[in-house]
Amino acid sequence: MNFFEKITGSDMAKEYKNFELRAKKLPSDYQAAWEKINLYIWEHTDFTGRNLMPIINGVLELLEETSAEGQSAQEVLGDDIKGFCSALVGDEGANSFRDKWRQQLNNNIARKLGK
Template identity: 60%
Template sequence: MNFWETITGSDLTREWKAFETRAEALPADFREAWRQITAHLLPYAGFTGRNLMPILDGALGLLEETAADGQSIHEVVGDDIEGFCTALAGGEGARSYRDRWREQLNRNVARKLSRLGG
């Protein structure tokens, strides 16, 4: 990856298109699971989303392998796709973008209040 790709995010676009191409080759129920996995993982993305690319690649690889082995989607991710995604993102307590924004807001309010009070 060169500097220009890093700045523009073109490497991420290329990688995302490759993921979508791979996902299109999956059976319908696996494609639906992939759609749900990406939707549930996006809140855990950093500013650029680069931190999710290895996780998404691994999740898609798991779906590809298990589909090729003839397993059902429920054998792979179970009935709780959101819980599966939480585990992928780092387990319970993993910080989402909402958590980071909330912490930043709380710090800013506390800073303002300390200026007013002191």
């Protein structure tokens, strides 16, 4: 990735378009799950979204593998897709901008209190 791609995010746009093309090849119940995952997972992004790209790739690989095995999306993800995304992002350690701001606030308060 060169400087221009990093600044503009064009590398991420290409990668995300590839994700969407791969998702369109999935069965309809998996495509519906993919749409919900996209809705919820972006709540955990930093400002750029780069922290989520490997996670999204992993989720898509999971969906591709389990659909090839003949499992339904509900068997794989369960009923709580929002909880699935939160757990997945939390396990991967992806911090959102809110997490970073919270940590910064805690550090500032601790510094002011002399701790």
